Amino acid sequence: MTDGIEFDRSGEVATLTLARPGKKNAVSYSMWSAIPEIIADVEADARVKVLLLTGAGGDFSAGADIGEFADLRSTAEGAAAYDKAVEGAVRALSGMRKPSVAMIRGNCIGGGCQLSVASDFRFAEHGARFGITPAKLGIVYDFTSTRALVALVGPANARYFLLSGQLVDATRAREIGLVNDVFAPEELQTATMEFVRTLCSRSQASIRGMNRIIEKILAGQQESDAEVERIRREAVHGADYAEGVAAFLQRRPPRFTYR
Template sequence: MDDTVLRDLVGDSGHIQVRIDDGIAVVAFDRPDKHNAISFEMWSALARIFPALDADPDVDIVLVTGSPGGPFSAGADIAEFRTLRSDAAGAARYGEAVEAGERAIIACSKPTIAAIEGFAIGGGTQVAVACDLRVCGTGSRFGVTPARLGIVYSLPSTERLVETVGAAWARWILLTGDLLDADAAQRIGLVHEVVADDQVADRGLELARSLAARAQLSLVGGKAMVDRVVHGLLEEDDEVRAVYEASWSSAEYAEGVAAFLDKRTPDFRAARGRP
């Protein structure tokens, strides 16, 4: 994907940066003067960016971050609410943009990772939870705060939160509006790993590279199977069988078996035509 296409996907604001290197797409919130608060335009951009990255054969993994040094994101830009959410119609339109951005992240068939430096509040936590894997720093803080604003958290976002931390902790997070520290976030499953604050960016990239070296058919298929189980779709229907059959005839499968028999590390990247 060339730079012109990336600029078109991001839009005019320039507050989301996208770069693709060696199979890894890095999507970075870049609005440090506003603590990387996510504007209406940025939510709309996410809804364009993720389907394009999902369709790009040069992208294996998507890594979501804040600008260097953090924070990940202060959440939705509340300063816009007086204008863009000033009435019911505006609030509905704004909510649709937020939901479309979140849904685009969740719907991405490729693995997504959130590397969270500093705090992820409101929409920042919402974006992080939309990703498959989450790592953060020891100083990170999380919270979903509609109770502080008189807003009801959307049903799809609540479903994702309950899926991630369970109903009991989802109630705590939504009803109190309190912030959770990194240890609590890891304990309840909101994040998978906590590292030193100055190691978050490196760890996120390391994890992305590790996943990029795996068999991508296995990662995409595994993610799809987990999603089906979560949503109670347990029948092995034609869609599931097609996933199995695609893997059995893939170059990655052939490389995995050959590497096992040869007692060597598989080179899945080469199997799918990557240098």
């Protein structure tokens, strides 16, 4: 496993931990580069239903490791290669069919916030801070991540983040839709894992099909297409649909089998 990343599986949940607490979990080039392979592994593992992202210690991540920039981004070619690694990680995460949940403590800034936005859900502690700071570095945020941010918080709030580089607290982040919910520090893990278990209990055929359709909508698609109709057709003829209806009629919890 790459230095700075811890990865483990526990039952139906895989956990990717950004693990450089001495540097507030700053994301190195090697960490960005490793994320797509980890996500591909999660997607391929039939046992895993949800990916949890978090940070070691008191922070989610303070962002990309700027200490590497002098060496890795000092030329146009180097900057392009670095950006390709970042975009590859973001695209892999945002393109997952299985749901991803970011559990956020402390700083969630820059590249850390970028990873959280690429996740499907974000739960934070009251003490968390959020910001995206390219304007402090003379960097222009990439198109994919900008589009995702605008879709999540709207153009006015996206401009606030990107153009000012200022930080907001967790309460404000929830108000604008950047996070789904905020909890006391001692309640965050319990609340997050309760939601993760809820996702695990739902039809995975439904979850993955709808995640794909949402991805297409966010990419600008306006109408249904052959892939969407295939996803919906396969769902209605699948075992999960039959089980879901039967469980509802029999007033019992469903036992979904799709993997």
